[in-house]
Amino acid sequence: MYSTTLHLEKIRADFPILHRKVNGQALIYLDNAATSQTPLSVIDAISDYYKNTNANIHRGVHALSQEATDLFEAARKKIQTHFNATHAHEIILTSGTTHSINLVANGFASLLNEGDELIVSALEHHANIVPWQMLCERTKAKLNVIPMTENGTLDMEAFDAMVNSKTKVVFVNHVSNALGVINPIEHIIKKAHAVGAAVLIDGAQATPHLIPDMQALDVDFYTTSAHKICGPTGIGMLYGKEEWLRKLPPYQGGGEMIDQVTFEKTTYADLPHKFEAGTPNIAGGVGFGAAIAYMNSIGFDAIKAHENDLLHHATKKLSEIEGLRIYGNVPNKVAVISFNVTGLHPYDIGTLLDKMGIAVRTGHHCCQPIMDFYQIPGTVRASFAFYNTHEEVERFVSGLEKAISMLR
Amino acid sequence: MYSTTLHLEKIRADFPILHRKVNGQALIYLDNAATSQTPLSVIDAISDYYKNTNANIHRGVHALSQEATDLFEAARKKIQTHFNATHAHEIILTSGTTHSINLVANGFASLLNEGDELIVSALEHHANIVPWQMLCERTKAKLNVIPMTENGTLDMEAFDAMVNSKTKVVFVNHVSNALGVINPIEHIIKKAHAVGAAVLIDGAQATPHLIPDMQALDVDFYTTSAHKICGPTGIGMLYGKEEWLRKLPPYQGGGEMIDQVTFEKTTYADLPHKFEAGTPNIAGGVGFGAAIAYMNSIGFDAIKAHENDLLHHATKKLSEIEGLRIYGNVPNKVAVISFNVTGLHPYDIGTLLDKMGIAVRTGHHCCQPIMDFYQIPGTVRASFAFYNTHEEVERFVSGLEKAISMLR
Amino acid sequence: MNIVEKQAEIVTEFALFDDWMQRYEYMIELGKSLPLIAPTYKTDDHIIKGCQSKVWVHAELENDKIIFTADSDAIITKGIIAILIRVFSNQHPKDILAADTAFIDEIGLKEHLSPTRANGLVSMIKQLKMYALAYQTQLS
Amino acid sequence: MNIVEKQAEIVTEFALFDDWMQRYEYMIELGKSLPLIAPTYKTDDHIIKGCQSKVWVHAELENDKIIFTADSDAIITKGIIAILIRVFSNQHPKDILAADTAFIDEIGLKEHLSPTRANGLVSMIKQLKMYALAYQTQLS
């Protein structure tokens, strides 16, 4: 019963980990929103880098250093092309989404005044809340929150009423990691731009499922982590419009990001180096590029079609379970299902599923405000990737039924 | 003519890259201070992680997440043991030395007042200058510089006279990356502690050659990058004394580093998580642990003996070349030789050596103040590792002689 | 029964089961028999940190022995704390402090012994021993 | 000679050499023949960014053609800029703008063509073309 859009057997052969056993059972990995699995082509790109090319990059005159620089810059170029950024130097390679958002939030410290307003959404990951709270503490700017509604979407009327001439930055995720709901970022960007505010979109959960187009979105900042899209840990990207990246002061100080250093005065290097202090995660960058190439070799149209199949299949099956509630069960969402079963704690369900080899995430998913809204301690979250199968969905659902019967 | 202390043939077999050709010649890699090469055991640890265990760590109830967490925390433990830190939670895993220093400098922003003094040395890497300059700009603290002397050592009398009750932080590298000189950090730490100042030691260039003992040094902060000690890129450590790590506010905001998040108030997690926002470089951490294990399997006594051999051999040979000046040619140094040849530009020498397969670094080595002191555009730096051989030293010296004769 | 005997008893009980399902079903059963903490003690300062579910524990001294009561919002966690309390409740503080907890491994709950943060077993044991230490100090 | 002819001439010259040593020796030789920039132009605003060595370039228009002069503190860099100037100096701005630079690859200096920052060849070409663009705009 493999999907028709993808050659799943072949794809799954690319992922060694999908063939291992957990607690004596074949692993069913449904924790893709936390981190995706890594195909051999990415693992090999990293190994090959260390076996053949490893050297510190930029400024080295020797061949290895040049080759390593070329590999790293080729990855930046691949990322640029994938996200359709205007310039390669608009792609800052960071250690991940968290780093990217902190970089931007820190940069705004020098651009904000007391009384300025920022807008966040109630659906954000802590990574897109805490850095801005720190910024507000430093600048005395005010943080306004777009409220969420019972079905897990944003209250856009409230947002529209919230935007005004004091609004300086709006930061919202493209897709909520806790619920999988796709937010109306096009509208948010247009509305914010109308009052001259900058918009940062946290794309950590969107990029595994779709290709956001930087130029079409006209977004100011967009960020993701490689480990969410089949890439390695410790590397991610911050896209920033050139004009914004020029406006923001540098974040970290160190090598690479300087032009001239004296103890009296230091001047900074050009983009992208201004924001890439120190030796970057070179192997990580190379792996990130390989991951983008891998995903495109599968094709995002096919990925989307297959994932939607899985999502609808699973949603239908789960809806038949008594007392099961799916949070954020709206049409416009990615293949993530967040749910609870009346009277049962998500931790209990997760623990029993794990004994059956089924990996789901339980807890607040770094989104405590959403849990507070629903007044729940957490949810069980099953998140799917293109390498998951309908059989896995079946096994997950029957495993869940078994767990429920044990716990009731 | 392999060294007697190390089984070099066996060791070199661990490093695939050492067997490759560059510009048609067998590679001689003498750019170890920029980044060290990576043994198979580290490459395999990373590959194995992705093939068998990859999952997002902490808070996951499923087996993969637990296993990945255990691997990552075992690496932290290995690092703790290696550097003899009192607690594992005193080891913060960062993306590298640059990140570590920025974390500490940023933390002091809330602890300093106008008029407070900081002490830096003239021998620092930009990574240990620029973050503190940014801090001084933010806090109006004053940056004092320990001057250097003609032979590349620090003027310790000037330092002693500089320390006073207004001194709040002193930051010096253990070993200068541009010159290889070992600085008297024990004295610096004692003197600074006498006035209650904190000391950060940048150990990026010391840790490949010796094992600093955190407890014996009684240092407050110590930092290095894994890629300097046979580990992967994108990961490093910040050791901090527990009391100091508790005093410093968090650096980046995000997942993992929080206890409770509401839009009104956020509280932070305990050490080490308070300083590890977001998904860490998990595979990098695992590789870092493997690198520490690898270095210890060779043994630092043997490493030191062999590197000293290479250093003395090379120093002797180079000293015979007319017009060649070694900077920082003092007894207390690691296996790094920084030099110039009268009338020749380091870039020219580096370029010709590269054509002969010999990788050295040329330029300011991210230490412009040192270059300004000597009034030179840069130096040629040959930096040795335990896997280098006497034959390589010979070929380097004769290659250099050839380059000089071409350029003169 | 002393701590070692109680541990042995539990190990014997769990040895009857063939698979994890039976073990977990029994643990859930045990959770239902947990001596419940008085509602007044179900406060934040009785919560054990480091669990994904909430666990409250209270300790009282009776005749130089500690009586533990507890609760959790998750049933498996309740089972785990129930096992610990069955072993440690009604024991002298010094015996609690001296006890080892290798039996956890023997009853097939090894995965809960990892010092990571998702499960709270290590934190629970630590907390029970903290109570013991406090009362021990008070007694001596 | 036009640009293409000059490039062909240089390619022919370099084809005589068997190995990199001869090529570099010749380049160093060429460096010594570089039409030197007047000392007054050896200022920071004539420096080309992106080289590890310093390179100064100046351009003047004579009879609708650009005359380049230059200098560097490194001799190999001097050789590289000398080759570029030999090709581009005394040419019309529009021809300089239209020229391709594939000959660099043919004379075995491919490694200098990487757009990384350690060597400055790409920056040098860019700078020469910038001068050409400026004068071209002025002429039209």
Ligand SMILES: Cc1ncc(COP(=O)(O)O)c(C=O)c1O
């Ligand atoms: C002494 C010293 N400090 C700091 C650094 C910066 O380390 P990284 O680039 O790994 O952050 C280096 C590496 O070049 C160094 O040699």
Ligand SMILES: Cc1ncc(COP(=O)(O)O)c(C=O)c1O
């Ligand atoms: C929506 C969202 N934002 C931010 C993050 C943080 O990403 P990272 O941990 O890779 O920095 C995540 C990942 O958990 C996420 O899902």
